[in-house]
Amino acid sequence: MPLRLNISDPGFESDFRALLGAKREASQDVEARVREIVSDTRARGDAALIDYTLKFDALELTPQTLRVEAGAIEAAYESAPAATREALHFAHERIRSHHERQRPSDERYVDAAGAELGHRWTAIGSVGLYVPGGAASYPSSVLMNAVPAKVAGVERIAMAVPARNGELNPLVLAAARIAGVDEIWRVGGAQAIAAFAYGTQSIAPVAKIVGPGNAYVASAKRQVFGTVGIDMIAGPSEVLVIADGENDPDWIAADLLAQAEHDAAAQSILVTDDAAFASAVEAAVERQLARLPREETARASWRDFGAVILVRDLTADAPALADRIAAEHLEIATADPEALFARIRDAGAVFLGRHTPEVIGDYVGGSNHVLPTARSARFSSGLSVLDFVKRTSVLKLSAEALRALGPSAVELATAEGLDAHARSVSIRMNAGPGA
Amino acid sequence: MPLRLNISDPGFESDFRALLGAKREASQDVEARVREIVSDTRARGDAALIDYTLKFDALELTPQTLRVEAGAIEAAYESAPAATREALHFAHERIRSHHERQRPSDERYVDAAGAELGHRWTAIGSVGLYVPGGAASYPSSVLMNAVPAKVAGVERIAMAVPARNGELNPLVLAAARIAGVDEIWRVGGAQAIAAFAYGTQSIAPVAKIVGPGNAYVASAKRQVFGTVGIDMIAGPSEVLVIADGENDPDWIAADLLAQAEHDAAAQSILVTDDAAFASAVEAAVERQLARLPREETARASWRDFGAVILVRDLTADAPALADRIAAEHLEIATADPEALFARIRDAGAVFLGRHTPEVIGDYVGGSNHVLPTARSARFSSGLSVLDFVKRTSVLKLSAEALRALGPSAVELATAEGLDAHARSVSIRMNAGPGA
Numbered sequence: 118m119p120l121r122l123n124i125s126d127p128g129f130e131s132d133f134r135a136l137l138g139a140k141r142e143a144s145q146d147v148e149a150r151v152r153e154i155v156s157d158t159r160a161r162g163d164a165a166l167i168d169y170t171l172k173f174d175a176l177e178l179t180p181q182t183l184r185v186e187a188g189a190i191e192a193a194y195e196s197a198p199a200a201t202r203e204a205l206h207f208a209h210e211r212i213r214s215h216h217e218r219q220r221p222s223d224e225r226y227v228d229a230a231g232a233e234l235g236h237r238w239t240a241i242g243s244v245g246l247y248v249p250g251g252a253a254s255y256p257s258s259v260l261m262n263a264v265p266a267k268v269a270g271v272e273r274i275a276m277a278v279p280a281r282n283g284e285l286n287p288l289v290l291a292a293a294r295i296a297g298v299d300e301i302w303r304v305g306g307a308q309a310i311a312a313f314a315y316g317t318q319s320i321a322p323v324a325k326i327v328g329p330g331n332a333y334v335a336s337a338k339r340q341v342f343g344t345v346g347i348d349m350i351a352g353p354s355e356v357l358v359i360a361d362g363e364n365d366p367d368w369i370a371a372d373l374l375a376q377a378e379h380d381a382a383a384q385s386i387l388v389t390d391d392a393a394f395a396s397a398v399e400a401a402v403e404r405q406l407a408r409l410p411r412e413e414t415a416r417a418s419w420r421d422f423g424a425v426i427l428v429r430d431l432t433a434d435a436p437a438l439a440d441r442i443a444a445e446h447l448e449i450a451t452a453d454p455e456a457l458f459a460r461i462r463d464a465g466a467v468f469l470g471r472h473t474p475e476v477i478g479d480y481v482g483g484s485n486h487v488l489p490t491a492r493s494a495r496f497s498s499g500l501s502v503l504d505f506v507k508r509t510s511v512l513k514l515s516a517e518a519l520r521a522l523g524p525s526a527v528e529l530a531t532a533e534g535l536d537a538h539a540r541s542v543s544i545r546m547n548a549g550p551g552a
Numbered sequence: 553m554p555l556r557l558n559i560s561d562p563g564f565e566s567d568f569r570a571l572l573g574a575k576r577e578a579s580q581d582v583e584a585r586v587r588e589i590v591s592d593t594r595a596r597g598d599a600a601l602i603d604y605t606l607k608f609d610a611l612e613l614t615p616q617t618l619r620v621e622a623g624a625i626e627a628a629y630e631s632a633p634a635a636t637r638e639a640l641h642f643a644h645e646r647i648r649s650h651h652e653r654q655r656p657s658d659e660r661y662v663d664a665a666g667a668e669l670g671h672r673w674t675a676i677g678s679v680g681l682y683v684p685g686g687a688a689s690y691p692s693s694v695l696m697n698a699v700p701a702k703v704a705g706v707e708r709i710a711m712a713v714p715a716r717n718g719e720l721n722p723l724v725l726a727a728a729r730i731a732g733v734d735e736i737w738r739v740g741g742a743q744a745i746a747a748f749a750y751g752t753q754s755i756a757p758v759a760k761i762v763g764p765g766n767a768y769v770a771s772a773k774r775q776v777f778g779t780v781g782i783d784m785i786a787g788p789s790e791v792l793v794i795a796d797g798e799n800d801p802d803w804i805a806a807d808l809l810a811q812a813e814h815d816a817a818a819q820s821i822l823v824t825d826d827a828a829f830a831s832a833v834e835a836a837v838e839r840q841l842a843r844l845p846r847e848e849t850a851r852a853s854w855r856d857f858g859a860v861i862l863v864r865d866l867t868a869d870a871p872a873l874a875d876r877i878a879a880e881h882l883e884i885a886t887a888d889p890e891a892l893f894a895r896i897r898d899a900g901a902v903f904l905g906r907h908t909p910e911v912i913g914d915y916v917g918g919s920n921h922v923l924p925t926a927r928s929a930r931f932s933s934g935l936s937v938l939d940f941v942k943r944t945s946v947l948k949l950s951a952e953a954l955r956a957l958g959p960s961a962v963e964l965a966t967a968e969g970l971d972a973h974a975r976s977v978s979i980r981m982n983a984g985p986g987a
Contacts, residue, residue: 204963211957215669218659226653233904234650234918239897241931242875255968288967324930339774343785346931350778365983371976378972410971440677447944454948462674469668469948474976477949480961483669484945495759496676496781498943508933509882510919513889513904514912522646526915528639532723533690536845537813541806541909548800 119385119399119423124434136424137441137492141353141382151336155311162317169308174250174281178303183319185290185301193290202291208481209260209295215483216268219502225511231518235511240270241346243321244505245313246298247328248289250279250305256292257479261486261500262328263296269505274298275323277313279305306330310337314345327504329487348504349497352490353382356475357444357464359435360398361451362391364471370401372448375476377418378411384422388438390431399425436460443494446475465494520546554820554834554858559869571859572876572927576788576817586771589742590749597752604743609685609716613738618754620725620736628725637726643916644695644730650918651703654937660946666953670946675705676781678756679940680748681733682763683724685714685740691727692914696921696935697763698731704940709733710758712748714740741765745772749780762939764922783939784932787925788817791910792879792899794870795833796886797826799906805836807883810911812853813846819857823873825866834860871895878929881910900929955981 122132158165163180170176194202225235244266248259259276266274276293278285280303293301302320304312310330316322325346326338338347356376360369373385389395402419406412428434431451439447443463451457454469461467465488468475479486487500514522523546530538557567593600598615605613629637660670679701683694694711701709711728713720715738728736737755739747745765751757760781761773773782791811795804808820824830837854841847863869866886874882878898886892889904896902900923903910914921922935949957958981965973 198967200963201967204960204967207960208964211663211665214663218661224653228646228649228918230646232917236919237893242897252969257964257968343926343928346928365979368976368979368983371972371979374972375970375976378970405972405975410969415972458672458946462677463942464944466945466947467672469946470950472951472954472980473947473949474954474980476965476973476976477954477957477961478945478947479973480964481957482667482947483663484671484947488945489942491778493778493781494942494944496942499945501943503938507898507924507929507931508936509899509929510901510913510923510934511893511904512901512908512913512917512919514908515905516907519907519909519912522912522916525639525642526912528635529643529692529915530911532633532636532639533692534687534845535810535813537806537809537840537850538911538914540840541803541810541911544800544803544806545907545909548803 119419119425121425123427124429133438139422141384141422147332147336151307151333151340154307155337155340158308158311158317159315163319166304166308166312166317169306170304173306174279176280176283176303180319183302183304185285185303190290190294190301193285193287194294196287197291201288205256205260205288205292205295208257209264211481211483212260212264212485213268216265216485216502219265220268221503221506230521231515232522233511233513236508237511238506238508240272241324241505241507242271243273243275243323244271245323245326246274246276247309247326247330247334248276248278249330249334250281253329254278254286254289256286256288257486258329259289259292259298260296263293263298265485265500265502266505267297269502271505273323275300275302275313275320277302277304277309279303279309307333307337310334310341314341325505327500348487348500349489349493351487353384354379355384355444355490356446356448357386357388357439357442358448358450359388359431359439359457360394361389361431362394363452364394364450366394366397366401367405368471369398369450370405372474373398373402373419373423374405374409374415375474376446377415377423378409381414381417382422383418385419386424386426386442386444388426388428388435390428392427395425395427432457432460439464443492445488445490445494446478448473448475463495465489465499554854554860556860558862559864568873574857576819576857582767582771586742586768586775590746590772590775593743593746593752594750598754601739601743601747601752604741605739608741609714611715611718611738615754618737618739620720620738625725625729625736628720628722629729631722632726636723640691640695640723640727640730643692644699646916646918647695647699647920648703651700651937654700655703656938656941665956666950667957668946668948671943672946673941673943675707676759676940676942677706678708678710678758679706680758680761681709681711682744682761682765682769683711683713684765685716688764689713689721689724691721691723692921693764694724694727694733695731698728698733700920700935700937701940702732704937706940708758710735710737710748710755712737712739712744714738714744742768742772745769745776749776760940762935783922783935784924784928786922788819789814790819790879790925791881791883792821792823792874792877793883793885794823794866794874794892795829796824796866797829798887799829799885801829801832801836802840803906804833804885805840807909808833808837808854808858809840809844809850810909811881812850812858813844816849816852817857818853820854821859821861821877821879823861823863823870825863827862830860830862867892867895874899878927880923880925880929881913883908883910898930900924900934
């Protein structure tokens with residue numbers, strides 16, 4: 118049974134704090150081991166990749182077979198069931214067209230002092246996309262990571278995916294082909310991250326690395342951060358559903374379980390103002406669990422991290438709880454979901470109304486499913502085109518504008534004890550109007 | 553003497569690589585020590601802050617004197633020389649008005665399938681601003697970090713600044729008052745970062761921490777990343793000046809030294825196509841160095857990390873070098889700087905033309921002086937309002953739109969083996985048009 122909290126209980130605040138503080142991931146201390154793998158791969162390049170792949174993925178590679186050949190990608194695409202392929206194309210097109218709207222624009226203007234200011238956006242030159250192997254090797258995630266990079270105009274998108282025993286998920290290859298990934302490498306783990314960051318004989322280094330991964334991958338990303346850019350470090354998935362008693366308990370139960378089936382460390386929380394509805398949802402969860410192929414995972418998640426929170430009044434009580442939870446996914450299934458959403462500040466993505474299950478956003482909504490977890494929606498955003506561009510600020514002064522701004526710059530530089538700074542401005546102020 | 557390279561020399565490529573790879577910061581391994589300080593401060597709160605402040609800053613504090621009183625801030629503001637205060641107000645107003653233009657806008661639209669998509673931006677709730685003590689305690693940096701947060705609408709801006717022997721730079725306090733900082737705490741180092749991340753009895757935790765600091769501060773920021781957001785980890789400052797022979801060598805020399813005087817690890821690089829001009833700049837640097845109060849620092853930087861690179865043709869050769877250097881600051885002092893800038897991809901900020909010394913951007917240009925260092929302009933941008941807001945993506949489906957998108961979502965969920973995902977959609981598709 119999940120945790121059941123009632124905002125009217127005297128112990129609520131401390132129980133709610135315990136829920137927020139629950140550690141959902143066993144912190145694996147792999148840092149030292151990862152440091153070795155990263156430095157060895159940096160030093161030995163391809164040879165290290167080949168050694169680690171034999172050891173961790175039971176796959177014997179040569180420099181010639183590190184890269185997945187174009188023919189194999191094409192074959193995987195062709196072998197995919199037609200309906201799945203069509204659904205991938207449908208999802209790709211929706212994600213692409215939504216992300217097209219995220220392209221930022223350049224700006225230039227001349228202000229009252231005659232100074233020209235502005236900024237220019239450019240795409241990051243090259244990006245490495247990590248895709249986990251095994252059960253978490255999702256074609257939808259390939260689309261969600263590659264499409265924003267492509268829309269941003271990244272010239273080279275390289276993908277790394279471990280091929281345990283030589284096996285790759287053909288739908289992952291198909292999704293990469295659809296998204297326009299330029300290279301696919303049969304390597305995984307910390308060694309793949311090191312290869313992307315520092316390059317090897319075969320793999321050119323990239324400027325930024327994105328994509329989810331296990332503890333080794335996450336630790337390697339933290340270690341190479343600075344040499345390359347990285348995206349967020351993703352934690353277990355989570356959903357907060359705010360629902361009134363007018364919902365079908367079966368629908369809400371299905372939404373809670375969709376999150377729970379991802380991972381035993383996933384978290385599903387229901388906030389409602391209707392005690393009978395809460396009980397009905399709990400009963401529906403039990404019924405649905407029994408029929409679920411991933412029952413064991415979903416049951417563990419619901420039992421260990423699930424919660425049902427009963428409040429007095431949704432409008433008065435739910436927003437503050439939602440901000441404290443700062444959920445990756447927030448579903449609002451009420452009569453007026455917009456009004457409630459307007460009172461909530463922190464959430465990675467919101468799904469409004471009774472007909473918007475979060476799962477639509479996982480695949481075909483068009484928005485990105487790479488979203489901030491573990492309360493990081495308080496300070497960060499989901500993946501977007503902005504993650505694949507960077508801004509150069511622009512300043513351009515005439516001799517006259519320099520004379521207008523110069524005195525204050527000289528004053529501040531002098532106050533900070535930076536005489537060469539002051540001189541770099543004053544030497545130009547004292548010159549004639551020419552040049 | 554700085555390094556002198558000529559693109560026509562056979563050894564150029566390897567020398568240029570060595571220049572790029574030069575390690576400008578002795579990597580201090582403070583991680584373990586910082587881990588102790590962070591966990592102790594998290595556990596003991598104010599008491600730990602007070603202990604470390606006595607130990608590291610030779611200052612005896614009580615819970616009552618941790619915070620700088622409003623009266624002290626006001627007194628510092630009043631005591632500042634009128635000209636400096638005016639220059640701070642002038643800079644503040646220019647920075648504010650430029651950053652006002654960076655506020656992103658919300659969006660909502662309904663697409664062809666009838667799905668409503670969009671995003672909403674909200675300010676981060678609270679931000680901690682770290683300001684170093686001693687020589688690197690710059691009022692201009694207070695403005696550059698606090699103003700974008702304020703413009704973004706951050707409700708609470710807390711500042712931490714170490715007060716060695718009880719001393720604080722009055723101009724730092726004055727800048728904080730002008731920028732609208734809400735709280736100032738007399739604490740520094742890793743303990744200040746821990747206090748911001750986890751909170752103490754006196755200091756409420758924040759959602760994001762920004763601002764430069766020494767190796768302890770940088771390591772602490774890395775360690776608390778995830779619990780809170782952080783900005784970039786700043787390295788030593790750097791400038792790349794691309795200049796033709798038509799410039800006054802004294803002007804360009806002053807610009808190179810303005811960077812060099814910051815820090816012995818700062819880097820100033822000149823790229824020019826005119827050998828005589830290169831020599832003239834070098835001579836001017838020597839002349840100006842002799843008159844500089846921070847001569848020792850500037851001389852060490854210029855000697856150890858400075859470089860003069862002679863190329864055959866600026867248009868043909870400079871852009872590729874500039875992208876490989878990916879400088880924090882790029883000055884282009886040529887007859888047609890825009891044409892050259894159009895061919896360069898990677899730079900934190902660009903300063904166009906002979907009358908735009910980089911120093912104007914440090915103080916009063918209006919754009920931000922917190923910029924990506926150490927080649928990170930390849931994948932990241934300077935500080936802006938975007939660093940103090942986050943985006944919630946929005947999805948809202950009618951029953952009809954759900955039926956349009958649903959089948960593809962069900963197909964993909966099933967292909968990924970996620971049955972509860974499929975069910976969360978199909979259960980709604982099979983329902984009547986009502987609700």
